[in-house]
Amino acid sequence: MISCCDKYVQIKLIQDSNLLKKVLAYAEKHFSKNYRLSSSVLILDDGEVVKKNYLINWCFHSLSHSEEDEKILQDALAHSDLPIRIKIIKSKEILEKIRVKVQMLGTSRIILTLSKRNKVAERYIKTMFGNNYIGISQNEIYLQSNNEYFWEKVVTFLGNKVIHNVVLSFEYSDFNSDDFSFLTAEERKLRQCYATLDSQFGDDFELVKKRYLKLAKEYHPDNFYGESESEISNYTTRFHQITEAYKRIKHSGLKAH
Numbered sequence: 001m002i003s004c005c006d007k008y009v010q011i012k013l014i015q016d017s018n019l020l021k022k023v024l025a026y027a028e029k030h031f032s033k034n035y036r037l038s039s040s041v042l043i044l045d046d047g048e049v050v051k052k053n054y055l056i057n058w059c060f061h062s063l064s065h066s067e068e069d070e071k072i073l074q075d076a077l078a079h080s081d082l083p084i085r086i087k088i089i090k091s092k093e094i095l096e097k098i099r100v101k102v103q104m105l106g107t108s109r110i111i112l113t114l115s116k117r118n119k120v121a122e123r124y125i126k127t128m129f130g131n132n133y134i135g136i137s138q139n140e141i142y143l144q145s146n147n148e149y150f151w152e153k154v155v156t157f158l159g160n161k162v163i164h165n166v167v168l169s170f171e172y173s174d175f176n177s178d179d180f181s182f183l184t185a186e187e188r189k190l191r192q193c194y195a196t197l198d199s200q201f202g203d204d205f206e207l208v209k210k211r212y213l214k215l216a217k218e219y220h221p222d223n224f225y226g227e228s229e230s231e232i233s234n235y236t237t238r239f240h241q242i243t244e245a246y247k248r249i250k251h252s253g254l255k256a257h
Contacts (some may be wrong), residue, residue, distance in 0.1 A: 001063065002056065002059060002060055002063070002072055002073070002076050003072070003076075004075055004076050004079040004082070005229070006082075007082065007083075008043070008079075008082050008083045008084065008085040009052070009056060009076045009079050009080060009082055009083075009084050009085065010084075010085040010086075010087055011023075011055075011056070011059050011084065011085070011086055011087070012087045012088075012089055013059070013086060013087070013088060013089070014088075014089060014090075015040075015088050015089065015090050019059070019062050019063075020088065023055070023058075023059065023086065024042075024086075026055065027042070027044050027055075027086070030051050031044045031045070031046050031051065032046040033045045033046045039088070040087065040088040040089070041085065041086070041087060041088070042085075042086040042088070043083050043084070043085055043086075044083060044084040044085075044086065045082075045083035045084065049080050049081055052080040052081075052084055053077055053080050055084065056073070056076045056077060056080060056084070057073070057077075060072070060073045060076070096118060096120075096166050096167065097166075097167045097169065098114055098115055098116065098118050098121050098166055098167070098168055098169075099114070099115035099168075099169050099170075099171065100112050100113070100114055100115075100121075100168055100169070100170050100171070101113040101170075101171040102158070102170055102171065108144060108145040109134075109142065109143065109144050109145065110142075110143045110145075110154065111140055111141070111142055111143075112125065112140070112141040112143065113139060113140050113141075114139040114140075114141070115139070115238060116139065116234040116235075116237075116238065117138075117139050117234070118166055120163060120166045121163060121166050121168065122136060122141065124163045124166075125141055125143075125157070126141075128153060128156075128157060129143055129150075129153055129157075132144055132145065132150050132153065158170055169198070171195050189248070190248060190249065190252055192245075193244075193245035193246075193248045193249050194208065194245075194249065196241055196242060196245040197211050197212050197215060197242065197245055197246060197249070198211050198215065199211055205249070205250075208246075208249060209246070212242065212245075212246040215242045216239065216242055216243065216246075219235050219238045219239040219242060220239060221235060221236045221239060223235070
């Protein structure tokens with residue numbers, strides 16, 4: 001995974017992978033300035049753009065980016081006068097969690113709202129639904145039922161939890177068996193807060209609190225210092241949603257005990 005900002009070009013590599021071992025050997029041999037900031041961060045810089053371009057190209061193609069991601073490579077090469085930041089991550093950390101809210105519009109259209117933009121998930125959905133795919137706006141994907149196989153595709157999609165390095169979790173606001181039409185807006189919002197904390201309405205509050213602390217730690221903005229502005233913004237938004245959901249449950253008279 002390659003990204004860049006106004007301070008450096010970042011390359012994320014998996015701990016103990018063959019590519020990381022080769023990159024570290026290449027850095028040791030060809031970069032006169034390489035600094036270990038921590039056990040997981042290495043900075044490479046000796047002012048020779050040719051060496052950096054070679055390393056960026058090598059990692060880009062080794063990481064199996066698609067042709068659609070060519071702009072990532074061009075942006076990185078355009079910033080290769082900057083230091084290269086090698087970020088070493090554990091294999092489990094490469095998994096990206098995406099929440100998908102599933103809503104129906106009438107009887108023939110569905111909106112899939114992603115918790116954040118993700119090209120892997122977006123490409124998968126577009127390919128899977130084919131001519132049922134209408135388009136995407138921000139993080140909302142629109143699907144149209146125009147043949148008898150549409151709902152089979154929907155069922156298959158909802159059964160897939162892991163797509164490459166992306167873990168999907170679903171919210172079925174219109175597919176639940178319970179009829180929540182009798183609930184007030186505040187009560188519906190409270191149930192949504194439980195879902196935000198990966199919980200169900202009625203779960204023990206201490207269990208909900210434990211899940212909140214885990215999610216808050218995972219999405220705290222301090223964990224993403226140095227990432228791209230869009231990525232930081234996504235995680236900051238998610239962190240605020242988690243915090244607000246917990247506060248609402250904590251201070252609500254309807255919270256589970």
